[in-house]
Amino acid sequence: MFPNTIKKIREGLQSKEFTASEIFAHYQQKISKEDGKIHAYLRTFDFVEPAEGELSGIPCALKDNMLVDGTVATAGSKILENYVSAYDSTAAKRLKEAGALILGKTNLDEFAMGTSTENSAYGPTKNPLDLTRIPGGSSGGSAAAVAADMAVFALGSDTGGSIRQPASMCGIVGLKPTHGRVSRHGLMAMASSFDQIGPLTKTVEDAALVLNVIAGQDVFDSTTVPRPVPDFTELLNKSIKEFKVGVPKEFFGKGLAPEVEERVKAGIKVLESMGAKIEEISLPNFDYSLAAYYVAVPSEISANLSRFDGIRYGYSDPTAKNLLETYTKSRGAGFGAEPKRRIMIGAYALSSGYYDAYYLKAQKVRALIKKDFEDAFKKVDVIVGPTAPNTAFKIGEKASDPLALYLEDIYTVPVNLAGLPGISIPCGKGSQSNMPVGLQIIGNYFDESRLLQVAHQLEQAL
Numbered sequence: 223m224f225p226n227t228i229k230k231i232r233e234g235l236q237s238k239e240f241t242a243s244e245i246f247a248h249y250q251q252k253i254s255k256e257d258g259k260i261h262a263y264l265r266t267f268d269f270v271e272p273a274e275g276e277l278s279g280i281p282c283a284l285k286d287n288m289l290v291d292g293t294v295a296t297a298g299s300k301i302l303e304n305y306v307s308a309y310d311s312t313a314a315k316r317l318k319e320a321g322a323l324i325l326g327k328t329n330l331d332e333f334a335m336g337t338s339t340e341n342s343a344y345g346p347t348k349n350p351l352d353l354t355r356i357p358g359g360s361s362g363g364s365a366a367a368v369a370a371d372m373a374v375f376a377l378g379s380d381t382g383g384s385i386r387q388p389a390s391m392c393g394i395v396g397l398k399p400t401h402g403r404v405s406r407h408g409l410m411a412m413a414s415s416f417d418q419i420g421p422l423t424k425t426v427e428d429a430a431l432v433l434n435v436i437a438g439q440d441v442f443d444s445t446t447v448p449r450p451v452p453d454f455t456e457l458l459n460k461s462i463k464e465f466k467v468g469v470p471k472e473f474f475g476k477g478l479a480p481e482v483e484e485r486v487k488a489g490i491k492v493l494e495s496m497g498a499k500i501e502e503i504s505l506p507n508f509d510y511s512l513a514a515y516y517v518a519v520p521s522e523i524s525a526n527l528s529r530f531d532g533i534r535y536g537y538s539d540p541t542a543k544n545l546l547e548t549y550t551k552s553r554g555a556g557f558g559a560e561p562k563r564r565i566m567i568g569a570y571a572l573s574s575g576y577y578d579a580y581y582l583k584a585q586k587v588r589a590l591i592k593k594d595f596e597d598a599f600k601k602v603d604v605i606v607g608p609t610a611p612n613t614a615f616k617i618g619e620k621a622s623d624p625l626a627l628y629l630e631d632i633y634t635v636p637v638n639l640a641g642l643p644g645i646s647i648p649c650g651k652g653s654q655s656n657m658p659v660g661l662q663i664i665g666n667y668f669d670e671s672r673l674l675q676v677a678h679q680l681e682q683a684l
Contacts, residue, residue: 224240224245224248226371226374226424227374227423227424227425227427227428228277228280228374228375228423228427228428228431228432229425229427229428229431231245231279231280231374232278232279232280235278235279241279242271242272242278242279242323243269245279245281246269246279246281246323246325247269249281249325249372249373249374250266250269250325252370252371252372253266253325253326253372256370256372257370257372259348259353260347260348260350260353260366260370260372261329261344261345261346261347261348261363262283262328262329262347262350262357262362262363262364262366262367262370262372263283263325263326263327263328263329263363263367263372264286264296264298264326264327264328264329264344264363265293265294265326265327266325266326267290267293267324267325267326269323270323272321272322272323273318273319273320273321274321275319275320275321275322275435276320276321276431276434276435277317277320277321277322277431277432277435278320278321278322279321279323280321280322280323280374280375281322281323281324281325281373281374282317282322282323282324282325282373282374282375282376282377283324283325283326283327283328283363283364283367283368283372283373283375283376283377284313284314284317284324284326284327284328284364284376284377285327285328285330285334285361285363285364285376285377285378285379286298286327286328286329286330286363287330287333287334287379287409287410287412288311288313288314288327288377288379288408288409288410288419289307289308289309289310289311289314289408289409289410290307290310290311290314290324290327291307291308291309291310291314292306292307293306293307293327294306294307294327295307295327295410296343296344297330297332297333297334297410298329298330298331298332298333298334298341298342298343298344298360299332299333299343299556299557299558299561300343300537300555300556300557300558301530301536301537301552301553301556301557302530302535302536302537302556303343303537305535305536307408309408310408311405311407311408311409312405312407312408312436312440312442312443313377313404313405313408313409313419313436314408315408316435316436316438317377317435317436320435322435325367325372325373328347328361328363328364328366328367328376329342329344329345329347329362329363330342330359330360330361330362330363330364331359331360331362331384331560332557332558332560332561333410333412333523333527333561334360334361334379334381334384334410334412334417335360335412335523335560335561335564336359336360336560336627337358337359337360337383337384337387337627337628337630337631338356338357338358338359338362338615338617338620338621338627338630339356339357339358339359339360339361339362339363339366339388340356340359340617340618340621341359341360341558341559341560342363343558346362346617347362347363347366348366348617349366349369349391349392349614349657350366350369350370350392351369351392351393351614351657351658352614352657354616354617355391355614355615355616355617355657356391356614356615356616356617357369357388357391357392357614358387358388358389358390358391358392358610358614358630359384359387359388360378360379360381360384360388361376361378361379361380361384361385361388361396361422362388364376364377364378364385364388364422365378365388365389365391365392365394365396365422366388366392368392368394368422368423368424369392369393369394371424374423374424374428375421375422375423375424375428375429375432376421376422377419377420377421377422377432377436378396378419378420378421378422379409379412379417379418379419379420380396380398380417380418380419380420380634380638381412381413381416381417381418381519381638382416382515382519382631382634382635382638383398383609383610383630383631383633383634383635383637383638385397385398385420385421385422385646386398386609386634386637386644386645386646386660386662387609387610387630387631387634387646387660388422389422389609389646389660390609390610390646390648390658390659390660390662391610391613391614391657391658391660392614392658393648393651393657393658393660394422394423394424394648395422395423395424395425395426395428395429395645395646395647395648395677395681396420396421396422396423396429396645396646396660397420397421397422397423397429397433397643397644397645397670397674398418398420398634398637398638398643398644398645399418399419399420399433399437399643399670400418400447400641400642400643400665400667400668400669400670401415401416401418401445401638401641401642402445402446402447402641403418403433403437403446403447403643403668403670404418404419404420404433404436404437404438404446405419405436405438405439405440405442405443405446406418406419406443406445407440407442407443408442411522411526412519412522412523412526413518413519413522413523413526414445414522414526415518415522415641416515416518416519416522416638416639418638419436420433421433421436425681426458426645426647426674426677426678426681427455427458427678429645429674429677430454430455430458430674430678431454431455433454433670433674434451434453434454434455437451437454437670438451447668449668452671454670454671454674455674456671457671457672457674457675458674458675458678458679459678460675461496461497461679462493462496462497462498462675462676462679463496463497463498464497464498464499465497465498465499465603465604465676466498466499466501466601466602466603467490467493467498467499467500467501467602467603467604467605467606467676468501468502468503468598468601468602468604468605468606469490469500469501469502469503469605469606469607470502470503470504470505470508470598470605470607471502471503471504472504472505472506472508472509473508473607473608473633474487474607477611477629477632478608478611479611479612479613479652479654480654481613481652481653481654481655481659482608482610482611482612482613482652482659483608484652484653485649485650485651485652485659485661486606486607486608486649486659486661488649488650489606489649489650489661489680489684490606490661492680492683492684493606493676493680495683496679496680496683498676501601501602503598503601503602503605504594505591505594505595505598505636506594507587507590507591507594508591508594508636510587510590510591511587511591511632511635511636511639512628512629512631512632512635513584513587514583514584514585514587514588514591514639515584515631515635515638515639516567516628517567517571517580517581517583517584518581518584518585518588518639519564519568520564520565520567520568520571521568521571521572521580521581521584522568523561523564523565523568524564524565524566524567524568524569524572525568525572527557527561527565530552530553530556530557531548531549531552531553532548532549532551532552532553532556533548536552536556537552537555537556538552539551539552539554539555560624563624571584588639588640591636591639591640592639592640592641595636595640595642595664599666603666603672603676604663604664604665604666604672604673604676605663605664606661606662606663606664607633607661607662607664608633608659608660608661608662609633609634609646609659609660609661609662610630610631610633610634610660611629611630611632611633612630613651613652613655613657613658613659614655614657614658633662634662637662637664641667642664642665642666642667643664643665643667643668643669643670643673644662644663644664644665644673645662645663645665645673645674645677646660646661646662647660647661647663647677647680647681647684648660648661648681648684649661649680649684650684661680663676663677663680
């Protein structure tokens with residue numbers, strides 16, 4: 223049996239128990255044997271001799287909205303069915319330079335728009351713990367690949383919870399770093415001021431090891447911040463005694479499933495037993511976060527997705543007779559229902575006469591939510607609560623109700639509005655569904671080290 227965490231595989235490779243090509247072949251065999259029923263991957267890659275580095279020989283997967291030179295990148299959409307990347311995303315380049323082996327590209331909601339990975343043009347991904355249920359989204363393929371041990375770790379992107387929420391539903395660890403900590407160069411933009419790349423892993427320590435490699439300033443992304451990257455594993459084993467942990471009262475209201483509330487509160491009790499000081503706090507504008515998010519994000523989507531016009535790259539309808547038909551037919555056939563819905567909402571919110579009433583107001587609310595968090599972090603070190611209001615639901619159960627799906631992001635969206643780092647770790651299974659429950663820990667800006675410290679200590683205790 224091969225080990226399945228970064229640390230253990232590194233030890234095995236160093237002691238020559240197995241080689242990089244053997245562990246890669248083991249994972250490729252696993253994918254070909256098991257992925258038929260899960261559909262975590264859209265395509266797999268061949269073995270390439272790894273570089274020497276911190277992740278040398280570690281097999282991983284990338285969400286299919288990140289570019290890997292010379293390979294197809296679809297973002298889960300028909301409009302990019304045959305698009306071949308001309309360069310590496312910075313995240314992929316840094317993984318390769320650290321010696322990581324990319325097994326393949328994983329399925330996602332189209333252009334990362336969704337919370338269930340049912341919106342992919344290539345069919346849904348299933349939860350490996352119960353094939354009748356969703357794995358969460360939009361990074362559902364990455365989460366399912368890690369949960370089924372068809373990858374040691376994977377990268378996802380998080381615009382409103384798309385790393386943390388599937389991590390919660392698949393019972394693994396998902397980290398969204400501070401906006402600007404990891405380069406977005408070569409990540410297909412959904413909503414640029416929200417998107418952030420991060421790792422999905424089996425342990426908090428693995429998340430720290432991956433963040434060590436992918437974090438840092440990048441000349442190709444002007445939103446990356448010029449500050450040194452610490453060793454994120456450094457504080458993991460230090461006690462969290464006397465840490466102040468904030469619990470927002472707004473996180474435990476209507477809409478939270480009792481089985482989720484029970485497990486999360488039990489996790490908070492464990493933190494208390496470890497010497498952390500638990501304080502109830504308030505995020506007064508929490509109730510407006512989802513509304514602000516679903517105006518601001520579609521506005522950015524409508525701008526970012528305007529480049530898919532049937533002319534420069536992507537699908538172009540061969541029956542179009544003029545320029546207007548090229549636009550309408552190519553976009554009409556290439557985009558699925560959810561991108562169309564969000565493009566239309568965004569175009570409306572940005573249109574003349576509505577900009578002030580919708581987009582501007584959403585940005586003002588965003589500033590208030592950011593201030594709520596800033597005020598809270600004057601009093602506490604981290605904030606904890608549920609990652610998602612429910613455990614993984616049945617495939618198709620909410621497909622006809624977009625609003626019910628949007629509500630699955632209620633606890634993760636405020637973190638993206640503020641640009642903060644957040645992590646989801648497993649804290650047991652729901653008493654009704656017997657599916658994993660995720661506990662979310664939110665940190666202050668660029669304070670991933672302490673965020674990971676609290677997460678690791680709680681993970682060990684649980």
